[in-house]
Amino acid sequence: MKASRLVSLLLTLQQRRSATAAELAALFEVSERTVYRDVAALQAAGVPLWTEPGRGGGIRLLAGWRTRLDGLTGAEAAALLAGAAPQALAELGLGSVLLAAQAKLIATMPDTLRERARTIAERFHLDAPGWFRRAEDVPHLATIADAVWNQQRVTVRYRRNDTTIRRVLEPYGLVLKAGVWYVVAHVRGGSSSRPDGGPDEPRTYRLARITAAEPTGETFPRPDGFVLARWWTGAAAAFDRTLIRETVLLKLSPAGLRDLPGVTDPAAAGEAVVHVGPPDDTGWCEVRLAVESVKVAAHQLLGLGPEVEVLAPVELRVTLAGLGAAIAARNAPAPAQR
Numbered sequence: 001m002k003a004s005r006l007v008s009l010l011l012t013l014q015q016r017r018s019a020t021a022a023e024l025a026a027l028f029e030v031s032e033r034t035v036y037r038d039v040a041a042l043q044a045a046g047v048p049l050w051t052e053p054g055r056g057g058g059i060r061l062l063a064g065w066r067t068r069l070d071g072l073t074g075a076e077a078a079a080l081l082a083g084a085a086p087q088a089l090a091e092l093g094l095g096s097v098l099l100a101a102q103a104k105l106i107a108t109m110p111d112t113l114r115e116r117a118r119t120i121a122e123r124f125h126l127d128a129p130g131w132f133r134r135a136e137d138v139p140h141l142a143t144i145a146d147a148v149w150n151q152q153r154v155t156v157r158y159r160r161n162d163t164t165i166r167r168v169l170e171p172y173g174l175v176l177k178a179g180v181w182y183v184v185a186h187v188r189g190g191s192s193s194r195p196d197g198g199p200d201e202p203r204t205y206r207l208a209r210i211t212a213a214e215p216t217g218e219t220f221p222r223p224d225g226f227v228l229a230r231w232w233t234g235a236a237a238a239f240d241r242t243l244i245r246e247t248v249l250l251k252l253s254p255a256g257l258r259d260l261p262g263v264t265d266p267a268a269a270g271e272a273v274v275h276v277g278p279p280d281d282t283g284w285c286e287v288r289l290a291v292e293s294v295k296v297a298a299h300q301l302l303g304l305g306p307e308v309e310v311l312a313p314v315e316l317r318v319t320l321a322g323l324g325a326a327i328a329a330r331n332a333p334a335p336a337q338r
Contacts, residue, residue, distance in 0.1 A: 005030070009038050010047060018060040021051075035059075138181050140213035147171050151219050153188055157212040158205060170220040172202055173228035181207040184228060184235075188220075202231065244268060244290040248297055249312040254283045256307030263303035264289065286311065298323060 005028055012027065013019060021032040028035070036051075039059055043049050048062035140156070147154040148171045157164050168188035175182045184202050244265070252260065257276065261269040268290040277286040291297035298319040301308050310317040 006038055006042060009035075010042060013049065013059065013061040017063065018058045020058040024059065136180060136208035138207045138210075140210045141174075141181055141207055143213040143215065144171055144183050144207060144210070145174060147213075147215055148174055148183070151222055153216040153218045153220055155212075155214045155216055156205075156210050159209040159211055164211060167205075168216065169205070172222065172226060172231075174207075175204075175228070175232055183207060183210075184231065186220075186223075202226075202235075204235065240265070240267065243292045246291050246293060246297075248289050248291055248294075248310065248316055250287045250289055250301075251284050251309040251311055252287055252304070253307040254279075256304045257285065257287065259304055259307065260287070260289070264291065264297070264300045284309075294319060302327075 008028065009024065012024070021035045024035045025032045039049055039051065049059060050062075051057070051059050144154065144156075146152070147169075151170075153168055153170055155166065155168050157166055169183070169185035170188055171183050171185040173184050175184060183205050185205060186202050187200060250256075257273065260272065272287045272289045275288065279285040289297075291300070294313065294316045297316055301310070301316075301320055302323060310320055
């Protein structure tokens with residue numbers, strides 16, 4: 001893309017200070033004519049470039065001049081504008097910081113890159129929460145976020161079922177998942193399960209259940225090698241695996257097989273589809289599906305309507321039939337009035 005190439009060209013000249021058109025053409029896999037057109041575009045945007053003909057000449061950048069877009073491609077700059085989650089940053093108290101950063105970013109861009117980034121930002125927006133989920137009340141988010149940033153221990157009261165427990169947390173990071181805030185933290189004073197006596201594995205706490213939060217004024221060392229995104233991915237996968245406890249045998253129509261990932265766990269459905277049995281004369285095939293429980297599976301499989309038949313276990317077949325009969329009875333046409 002031209003915008004990305006313009007920024008790459010600018011950063012290359014910033015690093016080398018000068019290069020020939022042939023060298024730049026070979027680097028970016030374009031013609032020398034394209035290189036000169038790109039140079040003209042950067043000059044029109046106010047970048048102090050000039051060309052020197054002859055032996056020892058080339059394309060030069062004014063000594064001492066630097067762009068503040070070090071390392072950013074056009075696509076990356078646009079992503080910074082379009083990919084931010086304004087509501088999340090506002091909840092963290094960083095809404096004004098986001099606006100200031102975007103303004104500075106736009107101000108440093110050449111005209112062509114600036115317009116492309118603005119266009120993308122105007123046309124794409126990230127909205128994390130689901131349509132039918134109200135945002136949770138998280139009055140202590142700012143306190144927890146400050147503790148994460150400053151590596152400070154924080155005393156919290158956490159609502160668990162009908163009781164409230166007290167914990168001293170060493171918060172490692174915050175995660176926003178489908179509109180719900182979580183803090184990943186080590187529990188200070190928790191019982192260690194590690195043979196070397198090291199700290200427990202981090203735990204996850206839902207911020208909406210924190211009823212009080214108070215910094216202790218004590219700092220803590222962040223564990224070496226801890227990467228929040230990597231840990232969260234592993235923990236989420238492990239949690240998903242704990243939910244899968246039973247296997248059921250189904251017979252699905254082609255439409256049911258196609259719609260299975262939309263009504264049950266996508267990973268379990270994907271695994272089932274990979275190992276699907278051969279279709280019969282009507283196109284229906286047998287599928288073994290891992291599920292959380294018979295009760296959960298029955299409600300999920302209702303979404304397939306007449307495109308599914310339960311072969312085993314009998315309990316699931318009976319439960320699904322009962323639900324279907326209840327729905328049919330509840331929605332039977334009213335008798336015609338005379």
